[in-house]
Structures are given as C-alpha cells and as structure tokens.
Amino acid sequence: MSSNKAAVELDELIEKILEKTNEWETSQRDIALSLKTAVEDFHREALHRLIACLHDDPASQGGLRRAIREPMVYALLRHHQLLKPSLEEQVLVALDEARPVLSQHGGNIELVSISADRDVSLRLLGACDGCSSSQITMEKGVERILREHCDWIRDVVVEEPAADKDTMIVNIVSPFEDRGAL
Structure with a gap:
C-alpha cells in the first residue's frame, strides 16, 4: 500500500471515529478528545526531540531531509506543526x-x-x-x-495568456475593482 493511500485511509478512519463520538454523552466525548490530545501532544514532543537529535548530527542531516520528502512523514510533521508549510x-x-x-x-x-x-x-x-x-x-x-x-x-x-485559444471570453470588469456605488 502506498504511503499516500495509507495516510488517506487513516484520515478517513479517524473522521469516522470522531463522527461516532457525536452520539456520545458530553462527558464521554470529553474523555475521548482528552485522550486524543494527550496522544498527539506526546507524539509531537517525541518527534520534536527526534528531529532535534538528527538535526544536531551532521551525518544524519541528509537522512532527515530525505525522510521529510517522503509524503507520509511530511504529512505527519505538518500535522504536528513541526514543519512550516512549503x-x-x-x-x-x-x-x-x-x-x-x-x-x-x-x-x-x-x-x-x-x-x-x-x-x-x-x-x-x-x-x-x-x-x-x-x-x-x-x-x-x-x-x-x-x-x-x-x-x-x-x-x-x-504568464502570457494562452496563444492557441479559438475563442476568448472577455470580462471588462475586474472582480476586485472598487466600483463604489453603482
């Protein structure tokens, strides 16, 4: 299974579980969300420490860069806000x-x-x-x-407009133009 497909399937499973919690009593839903938050906080901190260790070792930096280019790793690090958006x-x-x-x-x-x-x-x-x-x-x-x-x-x-168009639709008013009171 590709890493992208696995990530999508995991996302779908999490969404289904979260939808089910809407049927629960508030106290049950709060416990489940607290558990989810605690696990995510733990993972975020562990990943942060792992990245710091790899970043500090010059021999590991190439491997870290390669790992970040792997879609599932990139998505995980973005989810935990450990990487800025590209x-x-x-x-x-x-x-x-x-x-x-x-x-x-x-x-x-x-x-x-x-x-x-x-x-x-x-x-x-x-x-x-x-x-x-x-x-x-x-x-x-x-x-x-x-x-x-x-x-x-x-x-x-x-970039210049496409030159090979047979017909061209022309709008004479920009949607961003300030036209005031018409």
Whole structure:
C-alpha cells in the first residue's frame, strides 16, 4: 500500500471515529478528545526531540531531509506543526482565497512556478485569461492576497495568456475593482 493511500485511509478512519463520538454523552466525548490530545501532544514532543537529535548530527542531516520528502512523514510533521508549510503550499492557500471571486466572473488562476529568487509565476485561466481588467484583478486582488499570506514573495509575474485559444471570453470588469456605488 502506498504511503499516500495509507495516510488517506487513516484520515478517513479517524473522521469516522470522531463522527461516532457525536452520539456520545458530553462527558464521554470529553474523555475521548482528552485522550486524543494527550496522544498527539506526546507524539509531537517525541518527534520534536527526534528531529532535534538528527538535526544536531551532521551525518544524519541528509537522512532527515530525505525522510521529510517522503509524503507520509511530511504529512505527519505538518500535522504536528513541526514543519512550516512549503512555499508552494503557502501560495496555494492564498490562491484558494482569491478563487471564489475569480470564479464568479468565470475565471481561475494557477501557480506556474516559484523561482529560487522567490518570484511567483501565475497564469490566469478562463474568462480572466486575456481579460482587459486582468491587471486590476492581479494588483488589487490576487497580488494583495498573496502578499498578505506570503510576505517572502519578491515579485509576482503573470504568464502570457494562452496563444492557441479559438475563442476568448472577455470580462471588462475586474472582480476586485472598487466600483463604489453603482
């Protein structure tokens, strides 16, 4: 079984168990949640100490980096807040905040890349691709949200619209444009 599949199955099992506790009396539910919290606190502290030991040993640092790249280990350490979200995860969370507004206008956005210099390249999709108001959308909406979530970004670059489109839907109003009282 792959580590990703095992992680998903474990997540589903935990959710089912937690749903069952909703049927329990409050005192029973409190005991179960206290036990869950105690086990998680114990695991978090043990993992923290393990990472500290490996980090302090130069010979072990390569192995630690390899272990962190393993999806199940990464997910476990993220769950216990022992690793910060990757730069990509931070950008994706910010883009998820912008997507509902873009989708109201038939658009979307995707992350293309993050450079070593911390420049973020994005591509506007759907109605936003080639829209005359896309610059306003980027500056007043997407870029503002990105910088709120990701203060490490040096520059935001928008990739050119797709050149091979047969038809183009054009929105003449940015969903982020301040239109005041209309």
